[in-house]
Structures are given as structure tokens and as C-alpha cells.
Amino acid sequence: MKIAVLPGDGIGPEIVAQAVKVLKALATDGMKIELEQAHIGGAGYDAAGDPLPEATMKLAQASDAVLLGAVGGWEYDKLPRPMRPEQGLLRIRKGMGVFANLRPALLYPELASASTLKPEVVSGLDIMIVRELTGDIYFGQPRGVQINDKGEREGINTMRYSESEIRRIAKVGYEIAMKRSRKMCSVDKANVLETTELWREIVTEMNKEYPEVELSHMYVDNAAMQLVRAPKQFDVMITGNIFGDILSDEASMLTGSIGMLPSASLDANKKGLYEPSHGSAPDIAGKDIANPLATILSAAMMLRYTFNNEDGATRIENAVKKVLAQGYRTVDIYTEGTQKISCSAMGDAVVKNL
Ligand code: IPM
Ligand code: MG
Numbered sequence: 001m002k003i004a005v006l007p008g009d010g011i012g013p014e015i016v017a018q019a020v021k022v023l024k025a026l027a028t029d030g031m032k033i034e035l036e037q038a039h040i041g042g043a044g045y046d047a048a049g050d051p052l053p054e055a056t057m058k059l060a061q062a063s064d065a066v067l068l069g070a071v072g073g074w075e076y077d078k079l080p081r082p083m084r085p086e087q088g089l090l091r092i093r094k095g096m097g098v099f100a101n102l103r104p105a106l107l108y109p110e111l112a113s114a115s116t117l118k119p120e121v122v123s124g125l126d127i128m129i130v131r132e133l134t135g136d137i138y139f140g141q142p143r144g145v146q147i148n149d150k151g152e153r154e155g156i157n158t159m160r161y162s163e164s165e166i167r168r169i170a171k172v173g174y175e176i177a178m179k180r181s182r183k184m185c186s187v188d189k190a191n192v193l194e195t196t197e198l199w200r201e202i203v204t205e206m207n208k209e210y211p212e213v214e215l216s217h218m219y220v221d222n223a224a225m226q227l228v229r230a231p232k233q234f235d236v237m238i239t240g241n242i243f244g245d246i247l248s249d250e251a252s253m254l255t256g257s258i259g260m261l262p263s264a265s266l267d268a269n270k271k272g273l274y275e276p277s278h279g280s281a282p283d284i285a286g287k288d289i290a291n292p293l294a295t296i297l298s299a300a301m302m303l304r305y306t307f308n309n310e311d312g313a314t315r316i317e318n319a320v321k322k323v324l325a326q327g328y329r330t331v332d333i334y335t336e337g338t339q340k341i342s343c344s345a346m347g348d349a350v351v352k353n354l
Helices: 012-027 042-048 054-062 085-096 109-114 163-179 194-209 220-229 241-254 293-305 310-325 343-353
Strands: 002-008 034-037 065-070 100-106 126-132 144-147 153-156 183-188 214-219 236-239 264-266 272-274
Touching (some): 002 042, 002 085, 012 293, 012 310, 054 085, 065 085, 085 272, 100 241, 100 293, 109 310, 126 163, 126 241, 163 183, 163 194, 163 236, 183 194, 183 220, 183 241, 194 214, 220 236, 264 293, 293 343, 310 343
Parallel strands (some): 002 065
Antiparallel strands (some): 100 126
């Protein structure tokens, strides 16, 4: 298993180091892994003048999977847009063709009190958000800021989805739904946006190929409300890039902290980019207080989806459950009566429980 490791910026290096620790601990038990590190984001800009240096993209393409931390930092916000850290992330997603982003929002029972919602609203929560990742308004042309005919500046971004782009992500959604409770909610804004009207049409049409899946549709504004009103009504949620970006942040808070939400981004051949759903948190970077569990759980998803190593994935996930049951918490999920520990201590605790 050849894995490219891209720590990135902010808390990226700290959290990735913990996931690497966990993978290496599994490796001493006979799992064969080869890890190679490269720069991305602001770190890529600092090292090579590009948020996605050529060497990094080459390494990603030569690897079976990529483990990424996070990108972004205040010091890079004034750079011209193509040089900003986020562009490194968007380009590697597009370059690897990882169009299917899976973001599981799972509530560990021990964290029910860490959520800002009432425990009875979130207990038992287990949602899989399937977010399209390489299309939509994130990539649509035309885009930019131009001078309009009134001589005033005007910003333009374009929401676009082709039929084939919708079809391939819908297929991923249906296949995941078949392995879960066979319920899928497609989220769109078909009452206003033609692009998502097409989305709804195609997802509905494909239901014929997966008749066992109970398909429902919801407008994104209502979905945002339902997620905090009664989140347990959802199982698989499938949606486009920007709605998925927003709804997955919202869903993460149901689980106690965005520091708990892993993600897998897959291409058609299950090659994948694995990263926590959260950002680089520059305000807490370098303090060894970040929550590494989303990254560690992303490594588990890597074993499951790219390497078909269900045993390794389950070992990591069970170790995380045990650590939480033992009362260990990073500051973001700390509640009274539990034990506050550092990022690196959390990594050690997971390793110990493997
Ligand atoms: C995410 C992030 C990224 C996105 C940013 C950092 C470009 O918010 O992975 O959800 O918008 O996709
Ligand atoms: Mg986001």
C-alpha cells in the first residue's frame, strides 16, 4: 500500500502525525505500507511557490491513496487566488478525479453530551453524506470578477452539472444506500435552480436501477432545518458540491465536534484522497490541542475503501470507541467528568487500544 502523506498547514501536521502513528502501529502487525510525504497548500507555496507543487501531484498519482491534513492560513489570504492554499486542495481533488466525497456523521454514544443539540435528538445518529466533489459552482465556468456594462464590478460563478457527472455520483449514492438501510435523500434546490432540477430528474430516473432504495428529495434549505430539527430521519444524503460542503459542516456539529468527522474522496476505481472534513484551524495550530480523531478515522476509511482491509478499518474504529469510553477527550469534545488530553496523547491512546 503506497500512501502519499500531505500534512499541509495549521493543525495539519499535528493531526496527520497521529494518523501516521496509528498506521505504523498496524504495520508492525504485518500490514505492508509505504509512506511518502509531500507539501500542499501554504506549505506547498512556501516550499515550491505553488499550493500544489508538481512533485506532490506526481506523488499522489503514483500512490494508491493520499492522506491529507488541512490547508489554509491567514498569511496566505492576501495572495492572488491561484496561489492560495485552497486552490491546492481543489486542484488535487480535480487532478485525482475523486468525485465522490463520503462524509459519515456518526455519533459516538459517549459524545452525546458534547453536541450542542439535546442528547435525545442526536443519540443513535448515523448519517452518510455523499457529496459530489469535482463539479458544481466550485469549478463551473465562467467565473471571476469583471466590469459590467454599467462600469461596475460584478462577480460571477457558475453552477453546472452534466448528466454524466450526476449519474456517476448518484450511482455511488445508490450503492452505498444498498449497503446501509436502503434509504436515500437527495438534496437540491429544484424549485429555483435548473441545474438541480436536472439533478433531481436523473437521480429519480436511476431509482429504477435500484428499486429497493427508498428515494426522497428535499430542498436544501429544508434539509438544513431538518438536520437540526430531526436529524435521525436521514440515512444516506446525496447532494452537489456546495450544498454538501455546507450540510456536512452542519451535520458534524450533531456529532459533538467537527473534529470527529472523517472523509473519503474516491474516483471510479476506489483510489482515494482521505482527509478530515474540518479545516486547518490556524488559531490552535502548534499547540498540540487539536482533535486528531477525524484524521485517524479517515485513515480507517482509507483501509476500508481503497485497500479493502475491513479488519484494519474496524480495528482503528474500535480503538477510537474504546478511547472515548475510557473518558479521554481533546478540548473540543471535553465535558465535565472526562479527562482532557493533548492531540499527541490522543494519538497514543488510540495506538494503545488497537
Ligand atoms: C471542505 C473545505 C473545502 C471545501 C475548502 C477548504 C476549499 O471546506 O473540504 O469542506 O470547500 O471543499
Ligand atoms: Mg467545508
